[in-house]
Amino acid sequence: LVCGHHARMRAKVFQGGACVVVRRFRSRVRERIAGDFRTEMTRQDFGRLHQPRTRTELREHQAILDQVPFDMADAALEWRSLSRTSGRQSGMHRILDQFKDTRGQDLVGLAMRACVEGLYEDSIWDPIASTARDLLEDLEMAEIGLLLRCFIKAGKHHSVVEELVSRAVSARKRGATARFSPHALVACAWAADRFEVQSDAIWAGIMRVVSRKGGSLSSTQLCRAAHHVARSPAHRQAVASTLGGLAGVLAERPIEQLDGPSLLFLSQAYTDTRQASTATVFSILVKAVDVFALHLSTDQLVGLLVGFARFGDARAAGHLTVFATLADQLCRQQEPIPAAAVAAAIHCLARGNVLHERFVGVAREALPRVLPELESRQVSLIAHAYVRLGLAEDPALVLVWNRARQVMGEYEWPALAALVQAYTKSAFSDTGFSCAAVQRLTQLLDSGQVPSPANTACLVYALGRSQFGQVPHRVWGDLIALCGKQVAAMQTTEFANVCAVVGDVYPMGQVDATVREFFDGPAARVLQGSGPLKPVDLVKIVTGFATARSDQGHIVVAAVRKTLLAHMALMSPLLVSKIASGLHRLKVADADVLSTLDQLRTSRRSKQ
Numbered sequence: 001l002v003c004g005h006h007a008r009m010r011a012k013v014f015q016g017g018a019c020v021v022v023r024r025f026r027s028r029v030r031e032r033i034a035g036d037f038r039t040e041m042t043r044q045d046f047g048r049l050h051q052p053r054t055r056t057e058l059r060e061h062q063a064i065l066d067q068v069p070f071d072m073a074d075a076a077l078e079w080r081s082l083s084r085t086s087g088r089q090s091g092m093h094r095i096l097d098q099f100k101d102t103r104g105q106d107l108v109g110l111a112m113r114a115c116v117e118g119l120y121e122d123s124i125w126d127p128i129a130s131t132a133r134d135l136l137e138d139l140e141m142a143e144i145g146l147l148l149r150c151f152i153k154a155g156k157h158h159s160v161v162e163e164l165v166s167r168a169v170s171a172r173k174r175g176a177t178a179r180f181s182p183h184a185l186v187a188c189a190w191a192a193d194r195f196e197v198q199s200d201a202i203w204a205g206i207m208r209v210v211s212r213k214g215g216s217l218s219s220t221q222l223c224r225a226a227h228h229v230a231r232s233p234a235h236r237q238a239v240a241s242t243l244g245g246l247a248g249v250l251a252e253r254p255i256e257q258l259d260g261p262s263l264l265f266l267s268q269a270y271t272d273t274r275q276a277s278t279a280t281v282f283s284i285l286v287k288a289v290d291v292f293a294l295h296l297s298t299d300q301l302v303g304l305l306v307g308f309a310r311f312g313d314a315r316a317a318g319h320l321t322v323f324a325t326l327a328d329q330l331c332r333q334q335e336p337i338p339a340a341a342v343a344a345a346i347h348c349l350a351r352g353n354v355l356h357e358r359f360v361g362v363a364r365e366a367l368p369r370v371l372p373e374l375e376s377r378q379v380s381l382i383a384h385a386y387v388r389l390g391l392a393e394d395p396a397l398v399l400v401w402n403r404a405r406q407v408m409g410e411y412e413w414p415a416l417a418a419l420v421q422a423y424t425k426s427a428f429s430d431t432g433f434s435c436a437a438v439q440r441l442t443q444l445l446d447s448g449q450v451p452s453p454a455n456t457a458c459l460v461y462a463l464g465r466s467q468f469g470q471v472p473h474r475v476w477g478d479l480i481a482l483c484g485k486q487v488a489a490m491q492t493t494e495f496a497n498v499c500a501v502v503g504d505v506y507p508m509g510q511v512d513a514t515v516r517e518f519f520d521g522p523a524a525r526v527l528q529g530s531g532p533l534k535p536v537d538l539v540k541i542v543t544g545f546a547t548a549r550s551d552q553g554h555i556v557v558a559a560v561r562k563t564l565l566a567h568m569a570l571m572s573p574l575l576v577s578k579i580a581s582g583l584h585r586l587k588v589a590d591a592d593v594l595s596t597l598d599q600l601r602t603s604r605r606s607k608q
Contacts, residue, residue, distance in 0.1 A: 060077060063080075064076055064077070066116060067109065067112060067113060067116065068112050068116070069112060069115045069116055069153065071149075071153075072112065072115075072146060072149050072150075072153075074183065075142070075145060075146055075149060075181075075183035075184075075187070076112070076146065078142060078181060078182070078183050079108070079140070079142035079143065079145075079146055079181070079183075082140065082142050082179050082181060103131075103135055103138075104135050104138055104139045104140065104143050105143070107128065107131050107132060107135060107143075107147070108143050108146045108147060108150075110128065111128050111146070111147055111150035111151075112146065112150060114128070114150070114154070115150050115153045115154060120154045120155065120156070122156075125151075125154055125156045125158070126158075128147075128150075129151075129156070129158040129159075129160045130160075132147055132160050132164065133160045133163060136160075136163060136164070136167055137167075139164075139167070140179060140181075141168050141179055141180065141181045141184045142179070142181035142183065142184050144164045144165075144167060144168045144184055144187075144188075145168065145181050145183050145184025145185070145186075145187035145188070146183075146184075146187070147164060148161065148164055148165065148168075148184075148187040148188060148190070148191040149187050149190075151191065152187075152190060152191055152194050157195045161191055161195055161197075162192075162195075162197055162199065162202060164188075164191075165188045165191055165192055165197065165202055165205075165206070166199075166201070166202050166205065168184055168185070168188050169185075169188055169202070169205035169206050169208070169209050170205065180213060180216065182213070182216055182217045182218065182221050183221070185206075185209055185210065185213060185217070185221075185225065186217070186221050186224050186225050186228075188206055188209075189206050189210065189224075189225050189228035189229060190224070190228055192206060192228070192232070193228040193231050193232065198233055200234060200235075203232045203233070203234040204234065204238070206229070206232075207229060207232075207234065207238055207239070207241075207242040210225050210229060210242055210246070211241075211242050211245050214245060214246055214249050215249055218257070219250065219253050219257035219258050219262060220257070220258065220259060220261070220262045222246055222249060222250055223250075223258065223261075223262035223263075223265040223266050223269075224261075224262070224265050225246065226243055226246045226247075226265065226266065226269040226270070227265035227266075227268055227269045229242050229243060229246075229269070230243060230268070230269035230270070231269075240277075243269065243270065243277055244277040247270070247277035247280045247281050248277070248280075250266075250281070250284060251280055251284065255284065255287055255288050255291055256291065258288055258292070259292070259295075260292060260295060260296045260297060260300040261300070263285060263288055263289070263292065263296075263300065263304060264300050264303040264304065264307075266281055266284070266285060267282075267285060267303060267304055267306070267307030267308070268303070268307060269281075270282065271307045271310045271311075282307075282308075282311075282319075285304070285307075285308075285322075286319070286321075286322055289304065289322050289325055289326065290325065293325050293326070293329045294329070296329065298330065298333055298335075298337060298338065298341050299341065301326050301329055301330050301345075302330070302341045302344050302345050302348070304322075304326055305323070305326050305327075305344070305345055305348040305349070306344060306348055308322055308323065308326075308348070308352065309347075309348035309349075309351040309352050310351075311352075312351065312352070313352065313353045314352035314353060314354050315353070317352075319352065320354065323349065323352050323354045323356070324354070324356065327345070327349065327354070327356040327358070327359040328356075328358065328359075330345060330359060330362070331358050331359055331362050336366065336369070337362070337366060337370075338370070339369075339370035339371075339373040339374050339378070340374075340378060342363055342366050342367075342370050342382075343370075343374060343378035343379075343381050343382050344378075344381070345359065345363075346359070346360070346363050346381075346382060346385045346386075347381040347382070347384070347385045349385065349389070350384065350385035350386075350388040350389050353388075353389075355389050355390070360389070360391070363396075364394070364396045367382075367396050367399055367400070368399065371399055371400070371403045372403075374403065375407070375410070376404070376407045376408075376410040376411045376412075376415050376419075377412075377414070377415040379400060379403050379404045379407065379415075379419070380404070380411075380415040380416075380418040380419040380422065381418070382400050383397065383400045383401070383404065383418075383419060383422040383423070383426075384418050384419075384421065384422040386400065386422075386426075387422045387425045387426050392425065392426040392427050392428070393427055397426065397428065398428070401423070401428055401430060401433055404419055404433070405430075405432065405433050405436050408436040408437065408439075408440050409440065409443075411440050412444070412449075413444060413449065413451035413452070413455045414451075414452070414455055416437070416440060416441065416444070416455075416459070417451070417454075417455040417458040417459045417462070418458075419437070420437055420458075420459055420462045420463065420466075421458055421462045423437070423462075423466065424462040424463075424465055424466035438471055438472070438475065441459070441475060442472070442475055445475065445478045445479075445482075450482075451482075453486040453487075453489040453490045453494065454490070454491070454494060456479070456482055456483060456486055456490075456498075457483070457490050457491075457494035457495075457497055457498050458494075459479070460479055460480075460483060460497070460498050460501050460502065461494075461497040461498065461500075461501050463479075463501075464500075464501030464502075465501065477514050480502055480514050480515060480518050481514065481518075483498050483502065483518060483522075484517065484518045484521060484522045484523075485522075487518075487522045487523060487526050488522065488525075488526055490526075492530065492533060492534070492537055493534075493537055495523075495526060495537075495541070496533075496536075496537035496538075496540040496541050497540065498544075499519075499523060499540055499541045499543075499544030499545065500540035500541075500543055500544050501544075502515060502518060502519075502544060502548070515548050516548060516549075516550070518548075519544065519545055519548045519550040519552065520550055520551055520552055523544075523545075524550070524552040524555050527541060527552075527555055527556065527559050528555045528558070528559075530559065531562065532562045532563050532565070532566035532567060533559060533562070533563050534563075534567070535563065535567055535570050535571055535572075535575050536575070538559065538560065538563045538575075538579065539575050539578045539579060539582075541556070541559070542556055542560065542578070542579050542582035542583065542586075543578065543582050545582070545586060546581075546582040546583075546585035546586050547585075549585075549586075550586065553583070553586040553587065553588045554588075556582075556583070556586060556588070557583065557588050557590045557593055560579060560583065560593055561593055564593070564596060564597075568600065571600055573600075573601055576597050576600045576601045577601060579597060580594065580597045580598070580601065583597075
């Protein structure tokens with residue numbers, strides 16, 4: 001008995017020691033995996049050399065090698081983990097698996113293999129789309145997501161895409177389709193955005209599932225889903241509600257779960273919609289920029305600058321530190337900054353009113369290299385940014401004007417308006433440049449292309465307030481006629497600027513039938529239907545009508561009366577004098593308005 005007892009005790013000690021050894025071994029394996037340099041590589045952007053650390057990783061890697069595109073590897077692994085045969089290990093299940101329907105899996109494998117080999121011919125994808133339609137009721141949600149990713153990668157917009165998305169987000173899913181797949185949900189939003197799906201029902205289904213399952217998505221998936229939902233044509237209120245819910249989920253998660261592309265998606269999604277949750281998201285982005293600044297690529301840095309620049313003045317918005325961080329990191333880039341990035345970055349700094357001297361120096365050195373690569377629109381952005389930042393006398397700006405003159409034939413209305421406006425505000429004077437700009441303006445007018453009301457107002461005001469003395473009489477006539485057609489769609493400030501220029505800067509100071517027709521017709525109708533104006537805008541309008549010797553003085557007096565009642569306290573003596581002078585030139589006989597203006601002028605001067 002004693003010997004048997006000791007034998008049992010020795011066996012227990014041995015078993016306990018073996019368990020301890022196994023636990024220690026597993027602990028050391030986990031520590032080795034955590035400290036392995038390949039573990040850190042798996043957290044980086046996919047596409048780097050993958051070095052499996054365990055036999056399981058080796059089998060997974062060999063299963064997708066040459067079979068799955070690299071950017072779909074995570075979705076493919078999720079699909080296999082959610083497959084119908086997941087966890088079936090008994091012999092009976094293995095026998096049943098030999099007779100199960102694998103057409104859906106075969107179709108997904110064929111589509112992914114075609115993407116790997118770059119086979120994007122219609123002769124391959126038309127049968128894939130037809131087969132997907134036949135198997136629509138039997139496909140899993142994960143399989144639908146992979147098929148949508150394949151169609152996106154191939155750039156094939158078949159009608160079956162909308163059917164796949166509708167099936168995946170349907171409220172009446174059953175069977176295998178009911179197994180939720182986060183990657184598939186993101187693929188549905190991506191496909192609907194990529195192929196410009198206009199169906200309200202499909203977008204409503206996507207936003208419903210995103211709102212309900214947002215907590216199941218990773219932070220990077222949430223950011224991409226928000227990006228695509230923000231670009232949807234659905235009702236803005238529904239989009240705002242969905243994005244607000246996603247912002248709340250993101251606010252509760254660690255910032256470290258994000259990455260560079262996710263920050264870019266967030267910035268684009270919430271600056272386009274401008275809703276209540278935008279402030280929450282950008283508070284996250286402000287913190288994330290400090291964490292990820294060293295790991296962001298040039299495109300991501302510029303993209304974030306574009307997002308923050310949409311808030312306007314950086315100091316007023318509280319983003320001055322973010323602008324400085326992003327610009328500093330751009331200056332630290334080892335590779336030369338691309339031409340488009342230089343133009344976009346300096347334009348964003350100008351929109352935020354941030355004069356970052358170090359980046360301006362980098363841009364000055366890069367301009368001789370990048371200017372030949374820039375398009376006309378990008379040249380206009382750089383010129384406008386330099387002038388807005390107070391660098392109108394910078395020597396590098398001469399190179400910009402010369403490049404603009406070389407590509408003047410490529411300019412369209414928006415870029416030409418921005419270029420002429422920047423030229424007007426700068427100290428640069430070049431007869432050759434002025435002639436080239438006027439010639440391009442004449443070509444655009446003759447071509448029949450119609451600019452937007454904002455571009456028309458910008459061009460007219462810039463030409464009238466600059467040294468463009470070579471503007472032909474016919475061009476002015478065409479511009480004034482164009483203003484008459486578009487003045488109703490202009491902003492109040494644009495309308496005031498047009499009135500000031502058209503009435504005062506017509507060639508040789510002449511007032512012909514075109515000018516009279518503008519003020520007596522469309523301009524008078526717009527003024528009659530307007531409410532109280534800003535005092536500065538009112539002065540420009542009154543001056544324009546007076547210079548044109550308009551017969552619509554009674555409409556001008558009515559506008560003055562409205563503004564006096566609303567903004568009398570804002571009237572300075574100079575503004576009052578200009579308004580009174582304009583009314584006298586219009587030969588207005590309204591004693592009440594004139595006496596009120598005289599009293600205001602006298603009282604303001606006595607106070608001074």
